[in-house]
Amino acid sequence: MTHRLHPDALRDAAIRAEICALCSHFYKLGWASGTGGGISIRSGETIWMAPSGVEKEKLAPADLFTVDRDGQVLTHPASDLSLTACAPLFLAAYRHRDAGAVLHSHSLEVILAAALVPPGESLDFTRLEMVKGLEGGAYFGTSTLPVIDNTALEHQLEERLEQAILDHAQASAVVVRNHGIYVWGRDVTQAKTQAECIDWLCSAKVRMHAAGIDHLRHDRSIP
Secondary structure: OOOOOOHHHHHHHHHHHHHHHHHHHHHHHOOOOOOOOEEEEEEOOEEEEOEOOOOHHHOOHHHOEEEOOOOOEEEOOOOOOOEOOOHHHHHHHHHHHOOOEEEEEOOHHHHHHHHOOOOOOOEEEEOOHHHHHOOOOOOOOEEEEOEEOOOOOHHHHHHHHHHHHHHOOOOOEEEEOOOEEEEEEOOHHHHHHHHHHHHHHHHHHHHHHHOOOOOOOOOOOOO
8 A cells, every 4th residue: 555645744854855955055065064054944834943053964854843933843853952043043034024944154255245344334235246136136226235243142143133134124134244144035945046146246245355346447337
C-alpha cells in the first residue's frame, strides 16, 4: 500500500530542506561563517527558524524550530537546541512588513559599506544597476537602507531594529553597523535576491570609494 504524505507534511519538509540549502549557500558566500547568519521562512501563520549555535553548513532539517507570529514555539528539535537569538529580529519584520521570509547575513561588503556612513545617516544607492533589484528600486531613484548601531547581544537589537523598520517604510532591510544586515521579502526568493543585490551594491560602493571614483560624475544615462 502506498502512503501519501499530507500536504502540510510535504510543505514542512520542503521548507526545512530549503532553509538548510540556503544556509549552506550563505556559508559558501561568507555570509554565515562560524554559527552566525541564517534564514527564516513563513507559510500562513507558521514560521520556520534555525537553532542557535549551529554551523549553518551542517544544519539538518530536523534541527529547525517552528514558531507562531508571537514567537511561541510550536515544534522543536528532539536534540537539546535553543531557538536562534535572531528570533525577535525576524519577528519584527514578519509583524510590520508581513514578510514571507527574513534572512540575516554577516556580509563583509555590507559591514564595510556601513563603515563609510557617519552615525545617524543611512546607506543610499542611486544610478547603480542592481538598485532595480530592490523593492521599489529604480535606477534614477534612491534606495535607502537604515543603519543602526550594534549591541552586545543579538536580542538586544530588537527595539532599534523595530524602530528602524517603522521609520523607513520603503526599506527592505536594516543594516547593523559592524555586524551585518536583516533583509526581508514577500517570499524566500525575493528575500534572497534582494540580499544579493544589496551585497553587490555595497561592494560597488566600497570599491569605488577605495579607488576614489565618483560614479555619478560621468554618468550620461538617459532617464
